[in-house]
Amino acid sequence: xxxTKIAPEKTxxxxxxxxxxxxxxxxxxxxxxxxxxxxxxxxxxxxxxKIIAKQFLITGMFWALIGAAMSIIFRLQLGxxxxxxxxxxxxxxxxxxxxxxxxxxxxxxxxxxxVTMHGTIIVxxxxxxxxxxxxxxxxxxxQVGARDMASPLLNMLSYWFFFMSGCVMFASLFLSTGPFSGxxxxxxxLSALPQxxxxxxxxxTLWTVSLVLFVVSVLLGGINYITTVLNxxxxxxxxxxxxxxxxxxxxxxxxxxxxxxVLASAFFLMMCDRGLGTSFYxxxxxxxxxxxxxxxxxxxxxxxxxxxxxxPEVYIIILPAMGLVSEVLSVxxxxxxxxxxxxxxxxxxxxxxxxIVWAHHMxxxxxNPFISNFFVLFTLIIAVPSAVKVFNWITTVxxxxxxxxxxxxxxxxxxxxxxxxxxxxxFLGNSAxxxxxxxxxxxxxxxHIVMGIAAFFGMFAGIYHWYPKMYARFMNExxxxxxxxxxxxxxxxxxxxxxxxxLAGVPRRYYRFDTFDAFAHFGAMNKFITVAAIIVxxxxxxxxxxxxYSIWKGKKVTTRNPWGASTLEWTTPIHAGHxxxxxxxxxxxxxxxxxxxxxKEFVSQVEPLAEGELTDGEGGHH
Amino acid sequence: xxxxxxxTKGGRSKMHSKKFAxxxxxASITMMFAAFTSAYIVRRAAGNWLEFRLxxxxxxNTVVILLSSITLQTSYHFFKNGKEFMYKGLLVFxxxxxxxxxxxxxQGWLDMTAIGVELTGNPSGSFVYVISAVHAAHILGGLAAIxxxxxxxxxxxxxxxxKRKLRFELTLIYWHFVDFLWxxxxxxxxxxx
Numbered sequence: 001x002x003x004t005k006i007a008p009e010k011t012x013x014x015x016x017x018x019x020x021x022x023x024x025x026x027x028x029x030x031x032x033x034x035x036x037x038x039x040x041x042x043x044x045x046x047x048x049x050k051i052i053a054k055q056f057l058i059t060g061m062f063w064a065l066i067g068a069a070m071s072i073i074f075r076l077q078l079g080x081x082x083x084x085x086x087x088x089x090x091x092x093x094x095x096x097x098x099x100x101x102x103x104x105x106x107x108x109x110x111x112x113x114x115v116t117m118h119g120t121i122i123v124x125x126x127x128x129x130x131x132x133x134x135x136x137x138x139x140x141x142x143q144v145g146a147r148d149m150a151s152p153l154l155n156m157l158s159y160w161f162f163f164m165s166g167c168v169m170f171a172s173l174f175l176s177t178g179p180f181s182g183x184x185x186x187x188x189x190l191s192a193l194p195q196x197x198x199x200x201x202x203x204x205t206l207w208t209v210s211l212v213l214f215v216v217s218v219l220l221g222g223i224n225y226i227t228t229v230l231n232x233x234x235x236x237x238x239x240x241x242x243x244x245x246x247x248x249x250x251x252x253x254x255x256x257x258x259x260x261x262v263l264a265s266a267f268f269l270m271m272c273d274r275g276l277g278t279s280f281y282x283x284x285x286x287x288x289x290x291x292x293x294x295x296x297x298x299x300x301x302x303x304x305x306x307x308x309x310x311x312p313e314v315y316i317i318i319l320p321a322m323g324l325v326s327e328v329l330s331v332x333x334x335x336x337x338x339x340x341x342x343x344x345x346x347x348x349x350x351x352x353x354x355x356i357v358w359a360h361h362m363x364x365x366x367x368n369p370f371i372s373n374f375f376v377l378f379t380l381i382i383a384v385p386s387a388v389k390v391f392n393w394i395t396t397v398x399x400x401x402x403x404x405x406x407x408x409x410x411x412x413x414x415x416x417x418x419x420x421x422x423x424x425x426x427f428l429g430n431s432a433x434x435x436x437x438x439x440x441x442x443x444x445x446x447x448h449i450v451m452g453i454a455a456f457f458g459m460f461a462g463i464y465h466w467y468p469k470m471y472a473r474f475m476n477e478x479x480x481x482x483x484x485x486x487x488x489x490x491x492x493x494x495x496x497x498x499x500x501x502x503l504a505g506v507p508r509r510y511y512r513f514d515t516f517d518a519f520a521h522f523g524a525m526n527k528f529i530t531v532a533a534i535i536v537x538x539x540x541x542x543x544x545x546x547x548x549y550s551i552w553k554g555k556k557v558t559t560r561n562p563w564g565a566s567t568l569e570w571t572t573p574i575h576a577g578h579x580x581x582x583x584x585x586x587x588x589x590x591x592x593x594x595x596x597x598x599x600k601e602f603v604s605q606v607e608p609l610a611e612g613e614l615t616d617g618e619g620g621h622h
Numbered sequence: 623x624x625x626x627x628x629x630t631k632g633g634r635s636k637m638h639s640k641k642f643a644x645x646x647x648x649a650s651i652t653m654m655f656a657a658f659t660s661a662y663i664v665r666r667a668a669g670n671w672l673e674f675r676l677x678x679x680x681x682x683n684t685v686v687i688l689l690s691s692i693t694l695q696t697s698y699h700f701f702k703n704g705k706e707f708m709y710k711g712l713l714v715f716x717x718x719x720x721x722x723x724x725x726x727x728x729q730g731w732l733d734m735t736a737i738g739v740e741l742t743g744n745p746s747g748s749f750v751y752v753i754s755a756v757h758a759a760h761i762l763g764g765l766a767a768i769x770x771x772x773x774x775x776x777x778x779x780x781x782x783x784x785k786r787k788l789r790f791e792l793t794l795i796y797w798h799f800v801d802f803l804w805x806x807x808x809x810x811x812x813x814x815x
Contacts, residue, residue, distance in 0.1 A: 150639040223646045231639040257646065261654035269661065272752055277742040280665070280749075296670045296745055301661055308657070 011560065013571040013586075016606045021584030022235045026147055045160075047152035048578050053138035054470060055159050057463070059166065060130020061544060067121035072537050074114045077106045079530025081512040095178070108511045112181035113199050115509055117173070119184030120207070124214055125169070127317040127455045129162045132256075133217075135320055135462050136225045136249040138470065142569035143243050145234025145586050147579045150227040154220045161217035165210045172206035180207035183509065185306055188281035188299045192273040195287055205274070208267050215260045215267075222260075225253035234568075236588035240344075241605070241615075243567050243592040244337060247344050248323025251351045252316050258355070259312040266305035273297070300365055307358035315354045317451050318418075319347060321458025322389060325411040328461045329393055331565045332408035333400025334601060336593035339392040346385035353382045363431040364438045372431040379429035386422055390415060401596075406480030407465035413488050414457040420492075421450025424499065439509075442502025445495045453491045460484075463547070468562050472574050473554030479546040483539055490536035497525050564602045567592050571606060590615040644792055648799045651760065655803060658756070659810050662749045666814065672744035676811055677733035680754075683726040684808055687761075690719035691801040694768075698790050706780045713775055716797075717768045720761060727758050750811060757807060760800045767793045 046052055073092075076085070086104030089096045095110035137155065141148050149155045172179040181199030182190030186207070194201045229242075229250040242250075269280040273294070281302045282294035330337040337343060359367055359375040393415050402408060424446040427433050437443060460483075467475050506519050513519035513526065561570035568588070572580050586606045594603035594615075609615060665671075697712035731751060734740075739747035771793050774786070 150643055154643075219647070219650055223643050223650070226646050227639050227643040231637070231642055257650045258653050261650050262657035265654050265657035265661070268756065269658075269752065272748070278745070278748040278752070279742070280661075280745055293742070298665055298668055301665055304664060305657055305661055 011571075013560075013604050013606050016604075016608070017571065017581065017584055017586040020587050020589075020606075020608070021581075022587055023584045024147070026579050026585075027583070045156055047148070047156045049137045049141050049148050049152070049155060050470070050576065050580075052155055052159050053134050056129055056133035056137060056162070057470075059159075059163065060126050060134060061547070063121050063125040063166065064130065064540070065544065067118050067126060068537050068540060070114045070118040070121070072534060073106070074111055074118070075530040075533045077111055077512065079527045081514050094176075109181060109198055110178055111511045112183075112197075112509070113178045113203070116181050116183055116199070117169075117179050120180075120211075121169070122452065123184060123313065123317070124211065125162075125166060127451070127459075128218065128256075128313070129214070131455060131459045132249065132252055132316065132320045133159070133162065133221060134459075135245070135324060135466075136221065136253065138466060139243075139245050139569065140225055140228050140249055141232070142469070142572065142576075142580060143246050143567050143592075144229060144232060145237055145568050145588060146228060146232035147581075147585065149224045150232055151224055155224050158217050158220035158224065161213050161220065165213035165217060168206050168210035168213065172203050172210070175202050175206070177201045177203055179203040185303075185310065186270075187306075188270065188273070188297075188302050189285055192270055192281050192302075193285070193287065193292075194274060208271060212264060212267055215264045218256050218260050222253040222257040225249055226257065229253075234585050234587060240341075241588055241591045243323075244326040244340070244343050244347075245320075245323040247347055248319045248326075251347050252319045255312045255319070255351050255354060256316050259309040259316075262305055263309035266302055266309070269305075270302065300362070300367075303362050303365055304358070307361045308355070310361060311358040312351075312354040314447075314451050315350055317455045318458075319350070321414060321455045321462075322347070324458045324462035324465070325393065325414045326389075326396075327567070328407050328411040328465045329396050329415075330593055330595065331465070331563050332403045332405065332411070333397045334403075334564075334595050335396055335400040336595050336597075337392065338395035339388070340591070340593060342388050343392055346388045349385040350382060353378055353385070357382065360429055360431070360434075363434045369431065376429060376431050380426065383422070383426055386418075390419055390422075405464070406475065406477060406484055407461050409481065409484045410457045410461035410464060413484060414454050414461060416488070417449050417454035417457055417491070421446055421448075421454060425450060436505070437502055439507055440502035441498040441506050441508055444508050445498035445502060448498075449491070449495050453495070457487075460487075460543070465563070466569075467550070467554075468557045469569055469572075469576075471551050471554070472557045473550050474557065474562070475550040475554055476546050479542060483543045483546070486539040487536055490532050490539065493532035494529050494536060497529055501525065561604075566594050566602050566604050568605055571604065638788060640788065640792060641795065644795055648796070651799075652803070655753070655757070655807065658749070658753045659807070662753070662810075662814065665745055665749070670744070672739070672746045673815060674734075674737065674739050674747065676750070676808075676815065677730040679726050679730045679733060680808060680811075683723055683730065684805065686719055686726060687723050687801050687804050690716045690723065691798050693719065694794060694797050698794055701790060702782060702787065704782070709780075710775050713768070713772060717765065717772060720765045720768060720797075724758055724761060724765075727754060730754070753807060757800070757804055760803065764793075764797045764800050767796060 042048075043051060046055070073088070076083070084103045085096055085106055086098055086102065088106075089098070089104060092106075092110070095107045096104040097107050098104045137149070140146070169179075177198040179199060180186070180191070180203040181197060182204070186204070190196045190200055191204055194204065229246060233239075233242075269278075272278040273280050273282055277293065279294040279297035281299050282292070282297040283299065284295055285292045326337055326343060357375055357379045359372065360379045363372055363375075397412070424442065428437055428443060428446055464475055464480055467473070501519075501522055504519070504522070506513065506522060514523055557574055560572070560574055563570070568586055571586055573582060588605045589608045590603065590605055592605055594605075595601070597603055598610075598613075693712045694716040697709050697716060700706075700709040700712065731754070734747060734750065739750075741748055741751045771790065774789075
C-alpha cells in the first residue's frame with residue numbers, strides 16, 4: 001500500500017490495553033462504514049458521541065452569540081436611554097421606533113422580549129444543552145471506557161430534538177407580534193392569556209412548543225447518560241474510580257430526569273389554559289374591562305411547578321461545570337484532587353437539596369412565612385456542600401505545580417466567581433432580606449455571577465482543556481489568555497456594580513431608569529456597565545474566532561496525552577475513530593487522580609497497581 | 623447501534639442496558655404524573671373545589687387494564703415456551719383490551735360531562751380530564767409498541783431469539799408500567815375525594 005501514513009508508535013498504554021484490556025469483538029463487525037462512510041451519516045445524523053458532542057457545542061455557541069447580542073441591545077437601552085438608535089433599524093426593523101425628529105428608540109415591548117429571550121436562550125440552550133450536552137457526550141463514553149453511548153440512536157435524536165427546539169425558538173424571533181416577552185419564567189397570566197400582551201400571542205405558543213421539544217431532548221440525553229454510566233463502565237471502572245466529571249454529569253442527568261418532566265406537566269396545564277379554556281392558573285381576570293370566563297385557578301400553582309424544575313435547573317447548569325473544573329484543576333496542578341469522596345458526597349448532597357428549596361424563589365409570592373422558614377433553612381444548608389467543594393478546589397491547587405494556561409485559568413476563575421456569587425446567595429436565601437432584595441439588580445448580579453459567568457468559565461475551562469481531544473489541535477494560548485483576563489475583569493465590572501443598584505432597590509426588567517427620581521442618579525453606573533458588557537462581548541467573539549481558526553490552523557497535537565492526564569480519554573488515538581479504541585477497550589486498575597505519586601508525575605488509569613500499592617478513592621487509602 | 627448494544631451488554635452488568643434505560647424513562651414519566659397529582663393537592667387545599675363522584679366506568683376500566691397486563695404477561699410466557707397459537711392469540715387479545723380501555727376512558731369523560739363536570743369548569747374536574755388524557759396518551763404509546771409486536775408476530779417466522787425476547791420484555795415492562803400508573807391515579811382520585 002502506498003500509504004504515506006507512518007504507523008503510530010505503540011505507547012505503554014497501548015501495550016497495557018492489549019495485554020489486559022477487554023475484548024468485546026467490536027471491530028469484528030464491519031459496521032464502521034455505516035457511521036463513517038458518507039458526509040450525512042458522519043457529520044449530520046451522526047451516531048458517534050464525539051461528533052454529537054461537537055454538534056451540541058457549536059449549536060450552543062451559535063445560541064450564546066445570539067443570547068449575548070440580545071443583552072448588548074438591552075444594555076445599550078439601559079446605559080444610553082436618550083441615545084438615537086436608528087442605526088439599529090437595519091437589524092431590528094420595526095422594533096426601533098423613529099419619531100418625527102428622526103430619533104430612534106427601542107420599542108419597550110421588544111425590550112421585554114429581549115430580556116425574556118436572553119434568559120431562555122442562555123439558561124436552556126447554552127448552559128444546559130451547550131454545556132451538559134457537549135461534555136456529557138464527549139466525556140462519558142471516553143472516560144468510562146465505552147465504545148459509545150448505550151443508545152447512539154437516542155443520542156442522535158437528543159441532538160435533533162434540541163435542534164428543532166432551536167429552530168422553533170429562532171422562528172419566534174421573526175414574528176410580527178414578537179417573541180415571548182413575559183420573562184423567562186413565563187409566569188401566568190402573561191403566559192397563559194394570549195391577549196395579555198403582543199408577545200403572549202404566537203410568540204408564547206412557539207416558546208412553549210420549543211421548550212417541550214427541548215424537554216424531550218434533555219430526557220433522551222439524560223436516559224442515555226445514566227444508562228451509560230451505570231451499565232457500560234469498562235472492567236475495573238468501579239463507581240469510586242470514576243473521574244469527578246462523570247460523577248457530575250451522572251448526577252446532573254438524574255436531576256434533569258426528575259425535574260424536567262415536572263416542567264412538561266406545568267407547560268401542559270398552561271397549554272390547556274391557553275387553548276382549551278381550563279382555569280388551572282387563571283383566576284378571575286379582567287382584560288381591557290372585559291371579564292374572562294376563567295374562574296378558580298391559581299397562578300401560584302404554576303410557580304410551584306416551575307420552580308420545582310427551576311431550582312434543580314440551576315444545579316443542572318453548575319454541576320457539570322464543577323465536574324470539569326475539578327478535573328482541570330487536578331490535572332494542571334499536577335496533584336490528586338483533594339477530598340475525592342467529599343467531592344462526590346457534596347455533589348449528591350447538592351442534588352438532593354436542590355429538590356427541596358424551590359420556594360425560595362417565591363418568598364414574595366404570598367407563601368406562608370412559616371413554610372418559608374423551612375425553605376430558608378434548606379437553602380442555607382446548600383452552602384455547606386458548596387463550601388466543601390470550594391475548600392477542596394483551593395486545597396487541590398495549594399502547593400501544586402500549577403500550569404497557568406487558558407484551561408486552568410478559567411477553572412480558577414470559576415472558583416472565584418462561584419465564591420463571589422455564592423456569598424450573595426446567603427443573603428438572598430433569607431426570606432426577610434429577600435423582601436428588600438427581591439426582583440432587584442442584586443438578584444441579577446447574584447445569579448449571573450454564580451450560575452451564568454461561573455458556568456461559562458467552567459465551560460471555557462472544559463473547551464480549552466479537551467480541545468486537543470476534539471480537534472487534535474490546540475487553541476491559541478495567547479488569545480486564550482486575553483480572553484480569560486478580559487472576561488474575568490470585565491464580568492466583575494458588569495456585575496459588581498449591580499449589587500449596589502440592587503441594594504438601593506433598583507428593580508430588574510425595567511425599560512429605563514432615568515425617568516425615576518430614585519434611580520436616575522445611577523445613570524453613570526449604568527453607562528459603565530454597558531461599556532463593560534460590550535467589551536466582554538467582543539472578547540467572546542475573539543474566543544469564537546480562536547475556536548474556529550484553531551480547528552484548521554491551530555498547533556497540532558503530536559502526542560496522545562498532551563496534558564499528562566491519567567484518565568482514559570487520553571489513551572485513545574489522537575484522531576479517535578468510531579468505537580474510540582482501535583483494539584480492545586482498556587481495563588481500569590486504579591482511580592483517576594494518581595498525580596505526583598511515588599515520584600511519577602502521573603499514572604494512567606490503565607497502569608496496574610504495583611505490589612503492595614493501594615489506590616485512593618475506594619477506601620484503599622492507607 | 624444494534625452492534626454496539628449487543629457487544630457491550632455482556633460487559634459487567636446483569637441487566638440489559640436498553641431495559642435499564644426504559645426503567646429510567648418510566649421513572650421520568652412517573653415524575654410527570656407526580657407533578658400533576660401534587661398540583662392537584664396544592665390546588666385543592668386552596669379551596670373553591672367542586673366535589674363529584676368519579677364515573678363508575680373508570681373502575682370497570684381498571685379491571686380491563688389489569689386484565690390486559692395479565693394476558694400480555696401470559697402471552698410472553700407462551701412465547702418463551704413454544705406455544706405459538708396461545709402466544710399470538712393472547713397478544714391480539716391484549717391489544718384489544720388496551721383499545722377497549724381507551725374507548726371506556728372516553729365513555730368516562732362523556733359521563734363526567736353528562737353530570738355537569740366539564741373540562742373548562744372547576745379545576746377539580748379539569749384535573750381529572752387532563753390527567754386521564756395524558757395517561758391515555760401513554761397507553762397509546764403502549765398500544766403502538768404492541769402493534770409492532772403484532773406485526774412481527776404475524777409477519778416473521780416464529781422463533782425464540784434473545785433479540786425478540788428482549789423486545790417483548792421491553793413492551794411488557796412499559797405496559798405493566800402504564801397499567802400501574804392508572805392504578806395509582808385512580809387510587810389517588812379516590813383517596814382525594
